[in-house]
Amino acid sequence: MGSVCGKDQQVSPRELEERVQAERIDQRIRRETKADKDVPKKLLLLGAGESGKSTIFKQIKVLFQEGFADGERINYKTVIYANVFQSMKILLDGLQEFAQSDQEKYTLKASNKVQVGESLRVKTRELGKGQGMVAIGEELAEVGGRSELPLLTQDYAKKLELLWKDPAVQEDVLFARVRTSGIVETTFRPGRSDLYKLYDVGGQRNERKKWIHLFEGVTAVIFCAALSEYDQTLSEDENTNRMVEARDLFDWVLKQSCFKETSFLLFLNKFDLFEQKIHKVPLSVCEWFSDYKPVSTGRAEVSHAYQYVEKKFREVFHKNTNAGNVRRVFQVYRTTAVDKTLVEKTFNLVDEALTRELLSRGGFI
Ligand SMILES: Nc1nc2c(ncn2[C@@H]2O[C@H](COP(=O)(O)OP(=O)(O)OP(=O)(O)O)[C@@H](O)[C@H]2O)c(=O)[nH]1
Ligand SMILES: [Mg+2]
Structure with missing residues (x-):
């Protein structure tokens, strides 16, 4: 590009004035931006x-x-467990009421409206028999996708079994719900x-x-x-x-x-x-x-x-x-x-x- 001085011989006084103005503005921006950078x-x-x-x-x-940090993630483990139990309790309470009702579907009165269907009842029995978390996780994902019970968002719920073993990775912390x-x-x-x-x-x-x-x-x-x-x-x-x-x-x-x-x-x-x-x-x-x-x-x-x-x-x-x-x-x-x-x-x-x-x-x- 060459130096500004070298070019100045060919520019008109008006162009020169514009350049000086532009440089002044740049300097002001640099000065004020620098001062501003340290004021949050x-x-x-x-x-x-x-x-x-x-x-x-x-x-x-x-x-x-x-x-x-590791310590924080260990603390979040407790929160995640509490979230999962809390969600399951909402579902199981709903299930109990469903069992006493003749309706096809049951809508919980709590703020999270959960539709509990027959298949979840079956899956929950499986859980009771100790047949693993994945099946219920998938069902909870379906329900969670609609109700946003803490932690039970679609993909995450499918990982419930993993969660049980090792819950404290960075991504888990994002899903942990603390009011x-x-x-x-x-x-x-x-x-x-x-x-x-x-x-x-x-x-x-x-x-x-x-x-x-x-x-x-x-x-x-x-x-x-x-x-x-x-x-x-x-x-x-x-x-x-x-x-x-x-x-x-x-x-x-x-x-x-x-x-x-x-x-x-x-x-x-x-x-x-x-x-x-x-x-x-x-x-x-x-x-x-x-x-x-x-x-x-x-x-x-x-x-x-x-x-x-x-x-x-x-x-x-x-x-x-x-x-x-x-x-x-x-x-x-x-x-x-x-x-x-x-x-x-x-x-x-x-x-x-x-x-x-x-x-x-x-x-x-
Ligand atoms: N799937 C999904 N879940 C989200 C999203 N944003 C937040 N969540 C979940 O929603 C729940 C509530 O989120 P928070 O960030 O705790 O909400 P908050 O606005 O801070 O709530 P308060 O502290 O009660 O005011 C948590 O379990 C989050 O993981 C999102 O974009 N997608
Ligand atoms: Mg909050």
């Missing part, structure tokens, strides 16, 4: 209970920190990017009063909503649909005056469960989605249903946009929090969007 950007994970906040938080640890109480924070830097401080909170109703202590100086809210929960009710209130709760909570968060300038990153999470469920349970069972009409079957239907849900959430965001907060950024991401590669890709996009936004606010772009 504050990110808040918000959303209702079980929407996946802590799973994202754990992924950050795996992706951008040192992962889970968050209080506030947890961590600081991390994705690659050579800026420093972030991420806060995880408890999402159940009795936890939310603690949130407001964190509302000042937030760069971005990552709001998690579980796509697959459109047919489930809250564990703290059996009469409220989880998707309706997510909508109302999102609406409430958007209205907070502290968030006038805050970016909003909506993580429509549990897409893996959503794409299985959509073929079994119509989206319209959720009162918010009552006008939904499926257009096709297979992959096209998954994408149509997803876009419909995304549009509904976008409407909530836009309904809350007014002259006072029109500048805030809104991005939607389709996520599966237990998928490490996808979370890494999503986080790179988040980082890019936030950096672009800060440069734009600083008048650099």
Whole structure:
């Protein structure tokens, strides 16, 4: 390219002036970006209970920190066992009631609606006779895929037998369910990017009063909503649909005056469960989605249903946009929090969007 000085003899005064301007801007960006790099950007994970906040938080640890140490994984072993027993208890209780009922199928009254069929009854008897975990694991996977009992997601449940022997690998920790109480924070830097401080909170109703202590100086809210929960009710209130709760909570968060300038990153999470469920349970069972009409079957239907849900959430965001907060950024991401590669890709996009936004606010772009 040669040196700028050598070329200057052939450039017009106007071009020269433009170059000097560009260099000044570059210097300012370099200076301010360097200063900024050491002041962490504050990110808040918000959303209702079980929407996946802590799973994202754990992924950050795996992706951008040192992962889970041996000691932590040993502690998670106990949690995983407790999760499995808890899930089995829900199923077996349902089974008992089923046995006393003449109905073909039984729907549990608990927040996790479980349809227990005849084949599970047979498999459970097999378990009683000590005939292995795999058969019941497969059946639980089928039920878990619909109900999201802790830990019993499709593929994972099939590994129940393995889990019994050696549960403490990094991936298992992502599936272990511990309800968050209080506030947890961590600081991390994705690659050579800026420093972030991420806060995880408890999402159940009795936890939310603690949130407001964190509302000042937030760069971005990552709001998690579980796509697959459109047919489930809250564990703290059996009469409220989880998707309706997510909508109302999102609406409430958007209205907070502290968030006038805050970016909003909506993580429509549990897409893996959503794409299985959509073929079994119509989206319209959720009162918010009552006008939904499926257009096709297979992959096209998954994408149509997803876009419909995304549009509904976008409407909530836009309904809350007014002259006072029109500048805030809104991005939607389709996520599966237990998928490490996808979370890494999503986080790179988040980082890019936030950096672009800060440069734009600083008048650099
Ligand atoms: N299959 C699947 N499971 C998920 C996903 N995200 C979270 N989970 C599981 O859902 C359960 C709840 O996730 P958490 O991350 O604990 O939810 P939370 O939002 O932190 O819940 P609270 O702490 O109660 O507010 C855990 O068992 C996770 O493993 C996902 O995208 N796919
Ligand atoms: Mg949590």
